[in-house]
Amino acid sequence: MAQTTQTKEELAETKETGLIPIFIMGQKYEVPPSLTIQKALEYAGYQLIRGCGCRGGICGACATVYRKPGSYRLEVGLSCQTVVEPYMYITQIPFFPANKATYDINLLEPTGETVASLYPEIFKCIGCNTCTRSCPMDIDVLEYISQAIRGNIRRAAEESFDCVMCGLCAARCPSELAQYLTAILCRRLYAKYQLAKAEHLEKQVKALEAGKFEADLRALMQTKEEQLKTLYKEREVEPAMADETWEPKDKSHL
Ligand code: SF4
Numbered sequence: 409m410a411q412t413t414q415t416k417e418e419l420a421e422t423k424e425t426g427l428i429p430i431f432i433m434g435q436k437y438e439v440p441p442s443l444t445i446q447k448a449l450e451y452a453g454y455q456l457i458r459g460c461g462c463r464g465g466i467c468g469a470c471a472t473v474y475r476k477p478g479s480y481r482l483e484v485g486l487s488c489q490t491v492v493e494p495y496m497y498i499t500q501i502p503f504f505p506a507n508k509a510t511y512d513i514n515l516l517e518p519t520g521e522t523v524a525s526l527y528p529e530i531f532k533c534i535g536c537n538t539c540t541r542s543c544p545m546d547i548d549v550l551e552y553i554s555q556a557i558r559g560n561i562r563r564a565a566e567e568s569f570d571c572v573m574c575g576l577c578a579a580r581c582p583s584e585l586a587q588y589l590t591a592i593l594c595r596r597l598y599a600k601y602q603l604a605k606a607e608h609l610e611k612q613v614k615a616l617e618a619g620k621f622e623a624d625l626r627a628l629m630q631t632k633e634e635q636l637k638t639l640y641k642e643r644e645v646e647p648a649m650a651d652e653t654w655e656p657k658d659k660s661h662l
């Protein structure tokens with residue numbers, strides 16, 4: 409039977425070393441208790457090439473499954489955001505092989521029929537809500553799937569807005585849905601066909617295509633690394649609490 413609590417000797421050792429025991433793919437390691445699972449993996453000697461991206465809870469690359477001692481619950485989370493606990497049993501899912509429809513967004517109609525034809529499996533949803541309970545972003549996954557089933561693309565897009573595509577909902581779904589791929593289809597349809605166009609974005613894309621920034625980009629590519637670092641540090645950054653009237657002092661790139 410797996411060990412779930414520390415023995416007296418181990419507790420004394422933890423006090424002395426400040427390290428806690430965890431299991432990574434069945435192997436026991438001692439790691440500092442303040443680390444995230446991702447940092448603990450590296451502390452234990454793993455080199456993260458897959459299953460690791462932004463390290464900030466945004467990219468969804470670090471989906472992790474774990475169980476805590478004494479608990480029947482299989483828990484999930486992002487390894488860059490979840491802190492280790494003693495005797496956690498941990499494994500990572502670097503990639504979840506979900507069924508991904510391919511389409512040209514320019515040829516689609518923003519209707520429920522489109523969503524149903526590309527992802528007909530959404531109608532197999534049994535409403536168990538396991539997806540919602542598995543989501544590390546606290547998204548009501550069942551709700552956005554229900555909206556997609558009803559053909560309400562706007563609501564499906566809005567409800568799924570914070571999705572980081574980690575795949576944990578799909579990993580636990582008894583009906584084998586790829587919820588996050590349905591969600592991104594809805595967000596694409598909503599953004600392309602239903603939301604008002606961002607005029608400034610269109611203007612900027614046209615300027616890019618016309619080569620407005622070519623010379624600047626070439627100059628940057630020829631700049632020495634130290635100078636690049638200085639330019640980066642000194643760049644004008646929009647303040648975190650800026651309101652919508654904020655504008656940069658240098659408007660030459662707008
Ligand atoms: S886990 Fe699957 S079947 Fe259950 S509610 Fe979510 S989408 Fe539906």
Ligand code: SF4
Nearest residue numbers: 543571572574575577
């Ligand atoms: S909806 Fe699914 S893929 Fe998106 S963040 Fe939640 S669990 Fe991950």
Ligand code: FES
Nearest residue numbers: 461462463468488
């Ligand atoms: S590494 Fe990007 S969300 Fe964890």
